[in-house]
Amino acid sequence: MLENRVIAAGVTQQAYIINAITNAKIVTSDEIEVLKDISMSLSDLVRQIRGMANNLNQITKFMNSTGVVPGEAVLKEFYKSTNEFRTECDLIWQSIRSSIVNRQKPKKL
Numbered sequence: 769m770l771e772n773r774v775i776a777a778g779v780t781q782q783a784y785i786i787n788a789i790t791n792a793k794i795v796t797s798d799e800i801e802v803l804k805d806i807s808m809s810l811s812d813l814v815r816q817i818r819g820m821a822n823n824l825n826q827i828t829k830f831m832n833s834t835g836v837v838p839g840e841a842v843l844k845e846f847y848k849s850t851n852e853f854r855t856e857c858d859l860i861w862q863s864i865r866s867s868i869v870n871r872q873k874p875k876k877l
Contacts, residue, residue: 802867809860
């Protein structure tokens with residue numbers, strides 16, 4: 769039984785016992801993988817936010833320096849990419865919420 773729990777947690781038996789004794793939360797290797805995936809997704813989102821902010825900043829500088837408003841096609845493309853980004857953020861947020869809810873449920877190791 770202990771061996772199965774150690775394997776499920778993905779740690780050494782010694783680490784498992786020390787964590788159990790100190791009343792620490794023992795995280796399974798599956799949970800760690802989920803958290804790594806979420807972290808990678810958030811890193812990608814941060815990169816996308818920076819790119820979108822840069823694009824918006826360039827459009828704003830162009831408008832301020834020339835007094836010309838970008839064409840409808842440019843604004844529609846920016847609107848489209850913003851909506852795609854919002855959808856992606858929603859999916860990642862749902863994943864984070866699901867992960868939190870699943871971690872709060874008592875688990876038998």
